[in-house]
Amino acid sequence: MSHETPPTPGLVSSLVRGYMPFVVAVGVAIVMQVVVRPNVDPYPAKLLLDIGINCILAVSLTMVNGFTGQFSMGHAGFMAVGGYASGAITYYTSMRVWGAGEARGGVLSGMLGGEGLPWLTVGDGLFLFSLIVGGVVAAGLGYLVGLPSLRLKGDYLAIVTLGFGEIVRVVIQQTSPVLTSAEEVRQATILQLPTHVGGSLGFSGIPYYTGLFWVYLGVCVTLIVAFRLKTSTFGRAFLSIRNDEIAAEAMGVNTTRYKVWAFVIAAFFAGIAGGLFSHTLGVGLSPEAAGFLRSFDVIIMVVLGGLGSISGAVAAAIIVTLLPEWLRGVAEYRMIIYALALILIMIFRPKGLFGVREVWDRATWAWLSRRKSGTGARGGARE
Amino acid sequence: MSEAILQARGVSKSFGGLRAVSEFSLSLPARGLHGLIGPNGAGKTTVFNLLTGVYHPSEGEISLAGESLLGLKPHKRAAAGLARTFQNIRLFAELSVLDNVRIACHLRTTHSMGSAILRLPKHRREERAIVRRSMELLEVFDLAGRASEDARNLPYGDQRRLEIARALATEPKCLLLDEPAAGMNPQEKVDLRKLIHQIRERFGVAILLIEHDMGVVMNLCERITVLNFGQTIAAGTPEHVQSDPKVIEAYLGTE
Ligand SMILES: Nc1ncnc2c1ncn2[C@@H]1O[C@H](COP(=O)(O)OP(=O)(O)OP(=O)(O)O)[C@@H](O)[C@H]1O
Numbered sequence: 315m316s317h318e319t320p321p322t323p324g325l326v327s328s329l330v331r332g333y334m335p336f337v338v339a340v341g342v343a344i345v346m347q348v349v350v351r352p353n354v355d356p357y358p359a360k361l362l363l364d365i366g367i368n369c370i371l372a373v374s375l376t377m378v379n380g381f382t383g384q385f386s387m388g389h390a391g392f393m394a395v396g397g398y399a400s401g402a403i404t405y406y407t408s409m410r411v412w413g414a415g416e417a418r419g420g421v422l423s424g425m426l427g428g429e430g431l432p433w434l435t436v437g438d439g440l441f442l443f444s445l446i447v448g449g450v451v452a453a454g455l456g457y458l459v460g461l462p463s464l465r466l467k468g469d470y471l472a473i474v475t476l477g478f479g480e481i482v483r484v485v486i487q488q489t490s491p492v493l494t495s496a497e498e499v500r501q502a503t504i505l506q507l508p509t510h511v512g513g514s515l516g517f518s519g520i521p522y523y524t525g526l527f528w529v530y531l532g533v534c535v536t537l538i539v540a541f542r543l544k545t546s547t548f549g550r551a552f553l554s555i556r557n558d559e560i561a562a563e564a565m566g567v568n569t570t571r572y573k574v575w576a577f578v579i580a581a582f583f584a585g586i587a588g589g590l591f592s593h594t595l596g597v598g599l600s601p602e603a604a605g606f607l608r609s610f611d612v613i614i615m616v617v618l619g620g621l622g623s624i625s626g627a628v629a630a631a632i633i634v635t636l637l638p639e640w641l642r643g644v645a646e647y648r649m650i651i652y653a654l655a656l657i658l659i660m661i662f663r664p665k666g667l668f669g670v671r672e673v674w675d676r677a678t679w680a681w682l683s684r685r686k687s688g689t690g691a692r693g694g695a696r697e
Numbered sequence: 698m699s700e701a702i703l704q705a706r707g708v709s710k711s712f713g714g715l716r717a718v719s720e721f722s723l724s725l726p727a728r729g730l731h732g733l734i735g736p737n738g739a740g741k742t743t744v745f746n747l748l749t750g751v752y753h754p755s756e757g758e759i760s761l762a763g764e765s766l767l768g769l770k771p772h773k774r775a776a777a778g779l780a781r782t783f784q785n786i787r788l789f790a791e792l793s794v795l796d797n798v799r800i801a802c803h804l805r806t807t808h809s810m811g812s813a814i815l816r817l818p819k820h821r822r823e824e825r826a827i828v829r830r831s832m833e834l835l836e837v838f839d840l841a842g843r844a845s846e847d848a849r850n851l852p853y854g855d856q857r858r859l860e861i862a863r864a865l866a867t868e869p870k871c872l873l874l875d876e877p878a879a880g881m882n883p884q885e886k887v888d889l890r891k892l893i894h895q896i897r898e899r900f901g902v903a904i905l906l907i908e909h910d911m912g913v914v915m916n917l918c919e920r921i922t923v924l925n926f927g928q929t930i931a932a933g934t935p936e937h938v939q940s941d942p943k944v945i946e947a948y949l950g951t952e
Pocket residue numbers: 712715717735736737738739740741742743744784
């Protein structure tokens with residue numbers, strides 16, 4: 315800004331404030347793994363893990379569908395790409411280096427927790443590296459898909475992203491079987507390995523590194539990034555696009571650029587979520603992970619939470635993950651109940667649970683007091 | 698001849714067979730106050746859309762402070778120093794009054810997204826500067842007291858003034874106002890006249906004004922261009938255009 319600026323606060327204190335939440339994130343993640351995990355049964359622990367992964371997916375999609383108001387329908391495509399990429403890295407690297415695909419994690423990895431293991435191992439480093447690469451690959455693909463399609467107006471993006479997810483699914487189906495012997499893996503070239511991810515049979519053998527530590531570390535980092543973006547000048551630029559793209563351009567917001575950015579960031583976190591998903595015990599990674607139904611799940615979370623509300627997306631991710639548990643007796647009707655819930659919300663809370671706001675914003679609850687005082691009909695549509 | 702800050706030469710635009718603007722020319726000096734009038738559908742808003750890059754002209758040349766604007770997207774033109782308001786108010790309705798203005802400050806910031814995510818000192822400094830500048834602007838427009846309200850909940854006249862405040866937050870050289878007095882009551886119109894004068898003095902901007910209210914236009918503007926069916930039928934001082942028979946006919950003819 316060209317204006318005279320106020321004095322800079324102490325460099326150290328602002329650095330501490332800047333990084334503190336990330337330190338807290340690591341703390342929370344350690345507590346989840348070391349304190350929570352050993353004290354709950356495997357089944358609720360798996361639910362906590364699913365909730366975490368869904369939170370990452372929902373919060374990241376909120377940045378696209380919520381902040382910038384684009385309608386992406388291919389989030390699962392990015393997740394699958396991240397999952398396959400990171401899975402291929404850990405599996406084939408382990409096969410090459412150690413001759414076996416099993417996880418070699420420490421205390422912070424996996425769902426079982428190990429007695430007498432070191433806290434972090436080389437295997438954990440490999441896993442973290444693979445997660446990041448998975449995110450970057452997904453983000454790169456997001457850039458390739460987003461750059462041309464985000465220039466288009468209207469519903470083209472929905473169609474293009476829907477098609478993208480399907481293309482990912484079909485391409486993965488065409489891949490060759492997983493190489494299961496160390497001998498074969500050593501003979502194959504680096505470029506051949508990514509084509510051996512199992513085709514329609516699914517990618518089995520990915521080491522089980524994912525545990526509550528890694529998932530909740532991912533959740534916390536996603537939340538920090540999303541909140542800090544939303545409450546920064548960039549987040550306001552995102553939200554302006556969703557509110558009125560023409561006015562945003564006229565006020566100097568490079569709308570194409572920020573739409574692509576939001577898309578790429580969201581794809582990155584979806585890729586991370588995919589990596590966490592594919593390294594989970596008992597999960598069979600298959601091409602269906604990229605399918606439309608999975609994307610639809612995430613869209614439901616984002617719409618339910620209120621397009622743009624991060625805490626709303628988290629709440630919705632929890633509800634949507636637990637709903638099948640509560641409805642276990644009527645599992646076949648899950649999709650019907652989803653649809654009904656969506657219709658009811660669209661009728662009674664057309665902007666989702668929290669709209670664009672967060673749970674703790676006072677204005678989120680204004681409708682309650684309005685209803686009580688009997689002046690409910692306010693703030694109708696404005697042209 | 699004084700330096701023109703905003704210049705248009707022979708700008709034309711057709712929509713299908715309709716020639717919405719034809720051979721439009723304008724030379725707006727720094728700190729000038731220029732009126733653009735004409736009956737409904739004359740092409741006034743289309744001229745704004747051409748100047749700000751919403752539409753691209755089929756012929757003609759547009760420049761700001763000597764630099765051609767042709768081919769630039771609207772956000773680039775805003776960065777070059779061209780700001781506008783809209784005839785059909787286009788505020789960021791769900792966002793607060795303060796956020797509306799803060800968004801317009803964005804294009805003058807220099808820190809990166811990474812520095813926002815890590816909350817680096819430069820980010821904090823610029824964010825504080827944005828808040829301070831936005832509140833100053835709201836103060837000028839008497840809106841500081843409503844900074845945290847949603848823009849859509851403001852009364853109509855306040856919304857119009859918020860749009861002007863938001864446009865000024867981009868730090869423009871030239872401000873385009875599309876019917877700022879529309880829907881205002883007589884008292885608000887008088888206040889608006891004063892406000893527009895004050896804006897020019899305080900922010901040193903040139904102003905191009907579309908307005909149907911003749912009282913506002915004739916009192917404020919140094920020069921006026923009259924459009925009818927996309928053609929410029931008169932241009933000159935208020936006295937000059939008021940007595941021009943073609944202008945009188947255009948206005949009487951359409952009533
Ligand atoms: N995007 C568009 N596509 C087709 N025709 C258009 C478009 N925009 C404007 N027009 C036409 O161009 C002509 C000029 O419109 P414009 O909005 O510029 O008029 P105006 O002078 O601003 O009128 P008003 O006083 O009613 O605001 C009108 O006939 C209008 O219908």
